[in-house]
Amino acid sequence: MKTLNKTNVITAVVLLIGGLSPNLASANSARDTIISGFSSVAELPVSAERGKALFESSPAAGKPDTPSCTTCHGASPMTSGMTRAGKPIEPMAVSVTAERFTDLKKVQKWFRRNCKSVLGRECTAQEKGDFLTFMSSR
């Protein structure tokens, strides 16, 4: 089941790359590698649906000033967010900000910080894979 899923993903990516500029193609393959890294150790196949739920939820289990991912990233992945200190954050949706989630170190650093701020703990590989799958579908 899992192998099938991954083959599908890879086929889709290869097909997609064919129609895109070299830059976009390499960004997409870098992102895909990151997502498959998380999904390979996740319990369930990654799901955009669950990623959306995580993004929109308000667990308020972390620090009081940051109840939700949307506190800083804004209610919609398609539009800009803003840090608490007033600096704009580029939209999270990959269709708007093409270079999103293409640098593993950056991705891991911000998951560590932001999950601790919002959830009071680190995110699981499952949650990370879900979140990135959701943002890649937008």
Place this chain on the structure above:
Amino acid sequence: MFCFQKLLIMTFVSFLLTTSVSIADERYNPIDDVVVSKECGTCHMAFQPQMLPERSWEEIMLRLSDHFGEDASLDSVTANRIKLYLTSNAADSSWWGGKFMRGLKDHMSPLRITETPHWIREHNEEVPSWAWNDPSVKSKASCIACHPRANRGDYDDD
């Protein structure tokens, strides 16, 4: 011999130049370390190290996982590099003493530039209270809202 003298003179002249420029010009040196500008400049403008004493920067770097209500933690290699840059360019790192040391007692190590006596004095006298309620000024720490060239260390009146 000749070379040595020339070197000596050049060193002296460049020392004079840099020193007098820092005193005469009210600019704060722009941050010239890419790691510091990147890691400390994502959530807010990267603040110039000349605005807090060494002890404050040390304290800030110790508490990054609880940084003004957020987790801003870094791996220790990066954190140490940044700490070195900030402390060696801090307000009390130069022999003439930075403006931001004015009024700062030995026991005070503010974690905010906006809580230093110098910052408070400059802004209490000159900034009308309505300016702080402008929606584009999200917080006192959004220096750029009022000082468009703050990134370059320029806080002069325009």
